[in-house]
Amino acid sequence: MIAAAIGWTAVLLGLASSVVLAVQGLRAQRHPDRVHRGQLRIAVFGMVAGAAVAFLALEMALLTDDFAVSYVAANHARATPLLFTVTSAWSALEGSIVLWVLVLAGFTAAVLRGVRGTGDRLGTGALGVMGLVGVFFFGLVSTVANPFRILAVVPPDGPGPNPLLQNHILVAFHPPLLYVGYVGFTVPFAFAMSALLRGEAGPDWLRRTRRSNLVAWTGLSGGLVLGAWWSYEVLGWGGFWAWDPVENAALVPWLAGTAFIHSAVVQVKRGMLQSWNVLLVIATFALTILGTFLTRSSVVASVHGFTRSAVGPALLGFLLLVLVAGLGLFAVRGHRVVSGSRPESLVSREGAVLVNNVLLALFAFVVLLGTLYPVFVEAFTGAQVSVGRPFFDRMAVPLGFALLLTMAIGPFLPYRLATGRVVADRLRLPVLAASAAAAAVVLAGIRSAAVVVAVFLAVAIVAGSVRELLATAPSRSLRGLLRLVRGRRGYWGGQLAHVGLVLVALSIAVSGALAQRSSASLTPGQSVPFAGYTLTYEGQAQRQLPDRTVLAARFVLRDGDRVVRVAEPRLSTFPNQVQAVAAPSVWTTPRQDVYIALTRLDDQRAAVNLYRYPLMWLLWAAGLLIVLGGAWALGAHLPIPRRLRPATVAGGGPSAADAAPAAAPESAEATVQPASGGQSATQGQVPADA
Amino acid sequence: MREFLTRRGAWLLAAVLLAVAVAGVLAGRDRPTDRAYELEQRLRCPTCQSVSVADSPSDTAAAMRVTVAEQVAAGRSDQEILDYFRARYGFWVLFDPPARGATLLVWVLPVLAVVAAAALLVVAVRRPAPAEPLAEDERARVYAEVRRLAADDGQDEQP
Numbered sequence: 001m002i003a004a005a006i007g008w009t010a011v012l013l014g015l016a017s018s019v020v021l022a023v024q025g026l027r028a029q030r031h032p033d034r035v036h037r038g039q040l041r042i043a044v045f046g047m048v049a050g051a052a053v054a055f056l057a058l059e060m061a062l063l064t065d066d067f068a069v070s071y072v073a074a075n076h077a078r079a080t081p082l083l084f085t086v087t088s089a090w091s092a093l094e095g096s097i098v099l100w101v102l103v104l105a106g107f108t109a110a111v112l113r114g115v116r117g118t119g120d121r122l123g124t125g126a127l128g129v130m131g132l133v134g135v136f137f138f139g140l141v142s143t144v145a146n147p148f149r150i151l152a153v154v155p156p157d158g159p160g161p162n163p164l165l166q167n168h169i170l171v172a173f174h175p176p177l178l179y180v181g182y183v184g185f186t187v188p189f190a191f192a193m194s195a196l197l198r199g200e201a202g203p204d205w206l207r208r209t210r211r212s213n214l215v216a217w218t219g220l221s222g223g224l225v226l227g228a229w230w231s232y233e234v235l236g237w238g239g240f241w242a243w244d245p246v247e248n249a250a251l252v253p254w255l256a257g258t259a260f261i262h263s264a265v266v267q268v269k270r271g272m273l274q275s276w277n278v279l280l281v282i283a284t285f286a287l288t289i290l291g292t293f294l295t296r297s298s299v300v301a302s303v304h305g306f307t308r309s310a311v312g313p314a315l316l317g318f319l320l321l322v323l324v325a326g327l328g329l330f331a332v333r334g335h336r337v338v339s340g341s342r343p344e345s346l347v348s349r350e351g352a353v354l355v356n357n358v359l360l361a362l363f364a365f366v367v368l369l370g371t372l373y374p375v376f377v378e379a380f381t382g383a384q385v386s387v388g389r390p391f392f393d394r395m396a397v398p399l400g401f402a403l404l405l406t407m408a409i410g411p412f413l414p415y416r417l418a419t420g421r422v423v424a425d426r427l428r429l430p431v432l433a434a435s436a437a438a439a440a441v442v443l444a445g446i447r448s449a450a451v452v453v454a455v456f457l458a459v460a461i462v463a464g465s466v467r468e469l470l471a472t473a474p475s476r477s478l479r480g481l482l483r484l485v486r487g488r489r490g491y492w493g494g495q496l497a498h499v500g501l502v503l504v505a506l507s508i509a510v511s512g513a514l515a516q517r518s519s520a521s522l523t524p525g526q527s528v529p530f531a532g533y534t535l536t537y538e539g540q541a542q543r544q545l546p547d548r549t550v551l552a553a554r555f556v557l558r559d560g561d562r563v564v565r566v567a568e569p570r571l572s573t574f575p576n577q578v579q580a581v582a583a584p585s586v587w588t589t590p591r592q593d594v595y596i597a598l599t600r601l602d603d604q605r606a607a608v609n610l611y612r613y614p615l616m617w618l619l620w621a622a623g624l625l626i627v628l629g630g631a632w633a634l635g636a637h638l639p640i641p642r643r644l645r646p647a648t649v650a651g652g653g654p655s656a657a658d659a660a661p662a663a664a665p666e667s668a669e670a671t672v673q674p675a676s677g678g679q680s681a682t683q684g685q686v687p688a689d690a
Numbered sequence: 691m692r693e694f695l696t697r698r699g700a701w702l703l704a705a706v707l708l709a710v711a712v713a714g715v716l717a718g719r720d721r722p723t724d725r726a727y728e729l730e731q732r733l734r735c736p737t738c739q740s741v742s743v744a745d746s747p748s749d750t751a752a753a754m755r756v757t758v759a760e761q762v763a764a765g766r767s768d769q770e771i772l773d774y775f776r777a778r779y780g781f782w783v784l785f786d787p788p789a790r791g792a793t794l795l796v797w798v799l800p801v802l803a804v805v806a807a808a809a810l811l812v813v814a815v816r817r818p819a820p821a822e823p824l825a826e827d828e829r830a831r832v833y834a835e836v837r838r839l840a841a842d843d844g845q846d847e848q849p
């Protein structure tokens with residue numbers, strides 16, 4: 001009870017602080033001398049304190065089995081193990097919004113650190129916009145999605161979290177990582193709105209948000225990979241991506257965000273694609289809100305669907321507000337941010353980024369269309385239709401292929417214009433290596449077009465990166481290579497992420513085309529051959545745990561007479577829940593994954609689906625590479641020389657001095673920032689890149 | 691070897707290897723496919739949340755799989771089998787929305803989007819106007835500036 005009172009008060013504190021931050025921040029942008037930085041600091045502190053205390057109060061209520069609190073009564077049981085008690089803070093709707101405001105407060109504090117004084121009008125405006133977003137989410141928690149409601153009749157026990165969320169430790173990582181991704185994109189959105197409000201062009205807002213962009217993108221990528229892994233290990237339907245509406249809801253902002261981080265580099269280096277960047281960041285942020293709406297409102301039925309609540313309409317309203325405000329502001333002020341120049345040729349680095357933007361936007365559009373289409377059809381005609389895997393695969397495969405092709409060529413093109421000779425020179429060895437690999441794969445017996453194409457592209461990209469590494473290193477020694485990748489962390493982090501991405505595509509192709517599947521219904525002692533082994537059903541075993549009953553079917557895999565693996569796919573039933581949860585048995589070896597999913601278990605027979613996925617580990621390793629690539633790109637921290645730092649007018653020292661450095665390796669060669677900060681003057685540009 | 695790997699030799703070799711790969715893929719096209727499995731992947735399990743009949747562990751899906759297998763064995767065509775299920779469960783059971791009526795748009799819009807994207811790419815790239823030759827005094831100014839910057843460069847601190 002105390003926890004609920006403290007929690008709700010903390011939420012109100014956060015709400016009030018957000019209001020103050022919004023008002024003062026936006027006021028400081030227009031009249032920097034009327035607001036003091038200390039006021040902004042107090043407001044941000046209030047947000048952070050409010051969110052942190054609320055989150056801790058929620059955890060305390062869960063850990064002390066305080067069933068008077070509505071959230072605990074709905075989502076916790078006395079018998080729930082410690083780990084899943086802690087994670088149940090975000091396993092259901094209200095708690096997850098508390099996590100959202102906590103992450104939002106964290107990012108707001110990070111933005112504050114870069115705002116040295118109220119003379120930094122870009123920064124204070126951004127803080128104001130982040131305050132506005134905070135007002136919405138804190139308001140949501142304090143009204144419609146309030147976890148701290150006190151129940152008049154206190155139940156003795158509760159149903160516990162959703163059974164699907166009690167099965168695997170991944171529940172501790174997947175939602176928080178996804179939220180870092182979602183919420184992180186609020187920062188560039190806030191800076192873009194602030195820049196639009198000021199009517200200023202230029203890459204300042206991109207430089208200052210580079211870190212948060214990369215953190216958000218890396219978090220979202222990691223969250224998506226973990227989600228796929230969870231789907232594979234826990235849900236037991238044999239796959240890792242179902243084009244489920246909630247999966248799509250996380251994929252679409254990732255696609256827009258990926259386009260944004262690429263396009264931002266071009267604007268910082270060449271001053272082009274400015275309108276693209278503003279539109280992309282508005283789209284990415286709006287898509288994160290839409291994604292949350294789709295996940296929370298169960299408007300499209302899905303595995304993630306939570307119960308209906310008033311949060312759905314509120315999120316929809318906020319989404320409309322964001323779109324109207326963002327696009328409206330762009331319509332009114334957009335002419336001031338339009339680039340002075342456009343790419344001169346598609347066959348150039350900026351041309352490739354433009355192609356990349358268009359392809360990713362197309363991809364996002366198609367996935368969004370397929371996800372929302374049944375909703376619109378049902379709304380307008382009442383008929384129920386499905387748009388499922390066949391549609392998405394048909395769209396995703398050609399688009400993915402085009403994107404990978406762009407990835408194989410684009411990063412190695414020079415800026416401005418690439419002649420045929422230069423392109424041919426740079427592609428020659430990668431194409432040769434890729435062709436050799438494709439021929440080798442075919443001669444080894446693999447005839448699937450998808451796999452051969454994926455191998456070709458993977459080798460082309462890896463070979464292209466290696467070629468570039470050797471060609472641009474200061475010396476062809478380990479030391480020279482290390483100097484190169486440390487000196488240009490953004491580029492080489494990106495290359496690592498590209499390699500990870502193409503390996504993801506390869507893994508998807510291999511597990512799709514070369515998988516074996518069958519099903520069997522076995523009596524105890526009966527065997528069936530599978531994947532080169534003999535699978536024998538030994539019998540079932542029942543285990544009673546404090547919070548659940550586990551029914552396990554014991555299978556033994558033998559190679560001849562030798563037992564190689566004991567597999568126990570299980571069915572867990574929870575006392576207060578109707579739905580039983582099946583957990584598959586996954587045996588990962590370097591050659592393949594052997595996946596056994598129980599479909600039915602009774603005293604006589606056990607029915608299973610059997611899958612054999614070659615090289616499945618590659619998917620998770622490649623996902624790790626993507627995250628590592630993002631992390632490497634984040635690590636750039638060369639200081640930019642004093643003469644390149646933008647000055648500020650009133651209320652504080654040089655602004656953005658330490659927020660900008662990450663872009664230094666790219667920007668120092670490419671652009672010269674005029675010393676009078678922030679005016680919409682054209683930038684002097686030194687033609688870039690060698 | 692090094693000369694061979696440069697330029698034409700390398701491209702020729704790459705072309706040969708690619709031809710081998712393409713020939714291999716084309717030769718392997720006539721594999722017998724598991725028709726029943728592919729049809730099951732296109733049908734939606736009525737009692738689950740967005741899982742296909744092929745992947746669903748539920749009883750309804752198991753019964754539907756049996757029906758599909760029987761109909762495939764009886765020699766009915768893909769479209770006949772899909773129509774059979776649609777007649778019993780409604781359009782909702784087909785993962786592929788039909789390309790007519792209300793769902794025509796979901797197939798048409800992506801095509802339109804691709805066309806729009808291609809047009810955008812063509813329009814977004816602008817060829818620079820052909821440069822006019824500079825007047826003599828302008829040219830002298832440019833050279834003076836370049837010389838001044840080159841002299842300045844020695845004094846700048848490098849990051």
